Amino acid sequence: MDVLQAPDVTSKPLPAAPLLRVENLHVRYPGATADVLRGVGFELAPREFVAVIGASGSGKSTLLRAINRLVEPHEGSVRLGEVDVTSLRGRDLRHCRRRMGMIFQEFNLIERYRVLDNVLLGRVASQSALRTLLALYPPAMIAEAVALLDRVGLGDFLDQRADALSGGQRQRVGICRALFQSPELLLVDEPTSSLDPRIANDIMALIRDLAQESGVAALCNIHDVGLARRFAARVIALRDGVVIHDGPFDALDEAALGEIYAVTDRSRL
Amino acid sequence: MRRTAVAAILQRRRQRSAWRFVALLALATGLWLTLQYLDVRLERFGTLFDRLGLLFATRYYPPDFDYILQPRFLRSVLETIHMALLATLAGLLLAVPLAWLAAFNASPLPAAGKAAARVVITGARAIHEMIWAIVFIMVLGYGVLAGVLALTLGCLGFAGKLFAEEIESIDEAPVEAMRAAGAGPVAVFLFGVLPQVRTAFIGIGIYTWDVVFRSATVVGFFGAGGMGWYLRRTADQLQSDRVAAIILLIAALVVVSEVISHHARSALEGRTDRRLLAR
Amino acid sequence: MSVAAPVPSPNAPALARWQRARRLGHITLLVVMALLAGLAVWAVQGSLIPGTDWRRMEGLGGIVTAFGRFLPPDLSLVPTLFAPALQTILIAVVGTLLGALMSFPVALLGAANLRPLGMPGYLLARGLMTMSRSIHEIVWALIFVSAVGLGAFAGILALACRSIGFVSKLLAEAIERIDLRPVEALRAQGAGPLDMVRHGIIPQLLPIGLGTLIFEWDINVNRAAVLGLVGAGGLGLSFHNQLIASNYAGVTTVLLAILAIILVGEAISVRLRRRIV
Numbered sequence: 001m002d003v004l005q006a007p008d009v010t011s012k013p014l015p016a017a018p019l020l021r022v023e024n025l026h027v028r029y030p031g032a033t034a035d036v037l038r039g040v041g042f043e044l045a046p047r048e049f050v051a052v053i054g055a056s057g058s059g060k061s062t063l064l065r066a067i068n069r070l071v072e073p074h075e076g077s078v079r080l081g082e083v084d085v086t087s088l089r090g091r092d093l094r095h096c097r098r099r100m101g102m103i104f105q106e107f108n109l110i111e112r113y114r115v116l117d118n119v120l121l122g123r124v125a126s127q128s129a130l131r132t133l134l135a136l137y138p139p140a141m142i143a144e145a146v147a148l149l150d151r152v153g154l155g156d157f158l159d160q161r162a163d164a165l166s167g168g169q170r171q172r173v174g175i176c177r178a179l180f181q182s183p184e185l186l187l188v189d190e191p192t193s194s195l196d197p198r199i200a201n202d203i204m205a206l207i208r209d210l211a212q213e214s215g216v217a218a219l220c221n222i223h224d225v226g227l228a229r230r231f232a233a234r235v236i237a238l239r240d241g242v243v244i245h246d247g248p249f250d251a252l253d254e255a256a257l258g259e260i261y262a263v264t265d266r267s268r269l
Numbered sequence: 270m271r272r273t274a275v276a277a278i279l280q281r282r283r284q285r286s287a288w289r290f291v292a293l294l295a296l297a298t299g300l301w302l303t304l305q306y307l308d309v310r311l312e313r314f315g316t317l318f319d320r321l322g323l324l325f326a327t328r329y330y331p332p333d334f335d336y337i338l339q340p341r342f343l344r345s346v347l348e349t350i351h352m353a354l355l356a357t358l359a360g361l362l363l364a365v366p367l368a369w370l371a372a373f374n375a376s377p378l379p380a381a382g383k384a385a386a387r388v389v390i391t392g393a394r395a396i397h398e399m400i401w402a403i404v405f406i407m408v409l410g411y412g413v414l415a416g417v418l419a420l421t422l423g424c425l426g427f428a429g430k431l432f433a434e435e436i437e438s439i440d441e442a443p444v445e446a447m448r449a450a451g452a453g454p455v456a457v458f459l460f461g462v463l464p465q466v467r468t469a470f471i472g473i474g475i476y477t478w479d480v481v482f483r484s485a486t487v488v489g490f491f492g493a494g495g496m497g498w499y500l501r502r503t504a505d506q507l508q509s510d511r512v513a514a515i516i517l518l519i520a521a522l523v524v525v526s527e528v529i530s531h532h533a534r535s536a537l538e539g540r541t542d543r544r545l546l547a548r
Numbered sequence: 549m550s551v552a553a554p555v556p557s558p559n560a561p562a563l564a565r566w567q568r569a570r571r572l573g574h575i576t577l578l579v580v581m582a583l584l585a586g587l588a589v590w591a592v593q594g595s596l597i598p599g600t601d602w603r604r605m606e607g608l609g610g611i612v613t614a615f616g617r618f619l620p621p622d623l624s625l626v627p628t629l630f631a632p633a634l635q636t637i638l639i640a641v642v643g644t645l646l647g648a649l650m651s652f653p654v655a656l657l658g659a660a661n662l663r664p665l666g667m668p669g670y671l672l673a674r675g676l677m678t679m680s681r682s683i684h685e686i687v688w689a690l691i692f693v694s695a696v697g698l699g700a701f702a703g704i705l706a707l708a709c710r711s712i713g714f715v716s717k718l719l720a721e722a723i724e725r726i727d728l729r730p731v732e733a734l735r736a737q738g739a740g741p742l743d744m745v746r747h748g749i750i751p752q753l754l755p756i757g758l759g760t761l762i763f764e765w766d767i768n769v770n771r772a773a774v775l776g777l778v779g780a781g782g783l784g785l786s787f788h789n790q791l792i793a794s795n796y797a798g799v800t801t802v803l804l805a806i807l808a809i810i811l812v813g814e815a816i817s818v819r820l821r822r823r824i825v
Contacts, residue, residue: 068736097738108733112751116278121747125738132743136286143275155273159281174733181737300645303638307700307781317705321695328694348599351591358588395810396803397774399686403791404803408614413599487684491777494599504690516687523682
């Protein structure tokens with residue numbers, strides 16, 4: 001099957017210095033007997049927008065979380081620019097995480113905080129301890145956050161508590177928070193799966209547009225193939241923790257999609 | 270794209286932090302004034318742990334276990350258990366009808382009657398069982414009866430409130446059905462209310478036993494029966510090694526009692542109501 | 549068709565099962581009742597009858613006379629009770645605050661999902677919780693009076709220690725139920741442990757923590773009123789003074805004062821908790 005072959009790199013040459021380089025990544029959760037990721041590898045250029053597709057359980061979420069080390073890979077490496085993420089510890093790791101903004105399926109907002117405070121928390125890691133402890137932020141920073149909220153159309157809501165917002169509005173707050181980090185890379189984990197399908201398109205468009213405006217690369221997990229086709233020129237397909245396709249969406253035919261979304265055959269495990 | 274005015278937001282945030290600061294300052298000042306008023310010298314706090322350590326090392330240790338193994342003392346332990354038993358039984362027997370009378374949804378009484386029942390429960394609960402014990406001692410003289418009555422009131426106040434809350438959260442439909450069938454108030458309670466709350470009541474009852482038993486270990490402090498009296502005597506005579514032994518025994522008894530009732534409650538499986546943890 | 553004919557109904561087995569279950573229920577109830585009654589008789593004969601000074605009561609008349617001495621309350625005492633009442637309330641406030649301060653680390657150690665110091669820390673915390681709850685406030689007060697002497701300080705420390713059990717147990721449960729998603733978000737953006745506690749955990753604990761605190765304060769007012777009896781000041785001390793002066797009418801007044809502050813405290817507590825939730 002041609003999908004399983006190496007991606008056709010000649011069709012879209014990558015720039016010389018990749019922003020993110022993932023090599024032979026293996027992840028196994030404690031207590032499990034099988035790896036969730038089994039030797040995943042790919043590269044991401046600056047400003048590139050890539051969709052990761054695959055059935056639930058294929059390892060999409062784990063892949064994102066292994067990149068910023070929310071889960072620990074037990075083999076392989078992740079490099080962000082010149083930094084080997086897999087070797088970092090403590091303060092250095094936290095500093096590196098600041099360069100990667102994450103957008104979550106269930107928004108992961110602090111429900112009791114106001115919208116503006118949620119966004120301001122994007123910079124919590126680059127602030128002095130005293131400032132974050134007292135939640136004091138410089139006026140310039142607040143102005144910046146307000147402008148960002150205006151950009152996503154939440155200017156009127158910035159004084160409301162996060163738990164008073166609708167799902168789509170919350171995800172906009174989550175997007176602002178991630179961008180407010182001034183990241184080089186966005187890790188986006190199924191941003192529309194908890195939302196009304198009717199606004200899924202808007203949210204995806206917003207993420208793509210904002211990523212382009214601010215020159216940020218994005219790695220975006222999408223369950224919905226239609227959305228992936230619409231928004232990403234390049235698609236990485238995962239199945240059972242292995243990359244089975246990496247390239248333009250058009251290279252995927254019906255049979256290949258069936259293969260990607262086929263229910264795992266338990267008898268083979 | 271519209272632009273939100275940042276100045277107004279900054280102003281609001283500044284005001285909010287100013288308020289928070291003022292509130293914090295007021296709180297701190299209040300606390301400081303309170304400590305002055307209560308004559309609490311914070312500098313003593315520093316030496317507190319040294320002193321406690323010294324106290325435990327030299328006076329409370331080693332505990333005088335021989336003292337609590339005397340037949341006279343063991344007899345008082347049995348007396349404590351007896352008191353807790355009687356008080357729990359009597360208290361629960363009184364609490365069930367009182368809770369019924371006080372419950373706003375199921376009570377057969379008019380508003381004034383409900384309020385009266387509630388006052389009895391709240392009053393019993395509001396006054397500490399230790400104070401009840403002293404009052405009963407003054408009326409009835411020293412002895413077990415005063416302790417049992419004090420504990421009964423404590424039990425009544427504690428269980429009565431929880432019982433009433435339980436009754437107030439029942440499903441009204443069966444009650445209505447009973448009324449529609451022409452049942453009298455007692456029948457409504459027995460067949461419309463009680464079946465719904467029975468499991469919860471048993472759980473509360475077991476939990477109440479824990480609370481009452483814990484109180485029973487010290488309720489005799491001023492002479493209302495049980496082991497509390499020995500605690501008083503040894504403490505007054507500064508026999509700290511004996512006090513230590515008694516405290517350890519109380520803790521052990523309470524833990525044993527809690528383990529037993531915990532198992533009884535899980536055996537009931539039923540509803541592990543969060544409210545049972547109250548207090 | 550004859551109604552009286554003993555036609556074996558097709559429901560007979562079900563009916564028999566129903567009757568058996570019913571009978572079993574009745575028998576269980578009877579056995580439990582008999583058991584409880586037996587325990588009660590045992591307790592009455594074992595302790596209540598021999599352990600009470602029945603002669604001193606001098607019959608019902610004697611009891612009524614003894615009770616009558618408490619009435620009417622001595623209202624002239626009221627002005628002298630304001631200061632002790634305030635003391636009792638304040639002892640409860642400071643004791644609860646101190647208890648909450650000590651409860652937070654205990655709760656963190658004892659939360660089953662975090663266990664920052666592993667099993668030893670967890671067991672230590674759980675042991676402290678049990679110890680705090682199983683030792684009566686009077687006993688705590690005795691210990692602290694012997695350590696820091698008579699006065700409000702001993703009462704505050706006693707209440708704080710007595711409060712740890714309940715407050716930290718509830719806090720630990722709240723921590724166990726915490727939504728870890730915001731914490732994950734903070735971690736993903738490179739926040740340190742301090743930021744995660746400050747912005748991820750504390751906002752979630754605040755409402756339940758404050759509610760617990762107010763509830764505990766309400767109970768602590770009740771306890772503080774007793775601690776005076778062993779030398780911690782407040783209304784308990786007033787009660788004790790009236791008692792040793794054999795001023796029974798005064799005792800009633802103090803009792804009413806205690807009742808009053810506790811009812812006010814409860815009203816405040818209910819109102820405040822309703823506002824938080």
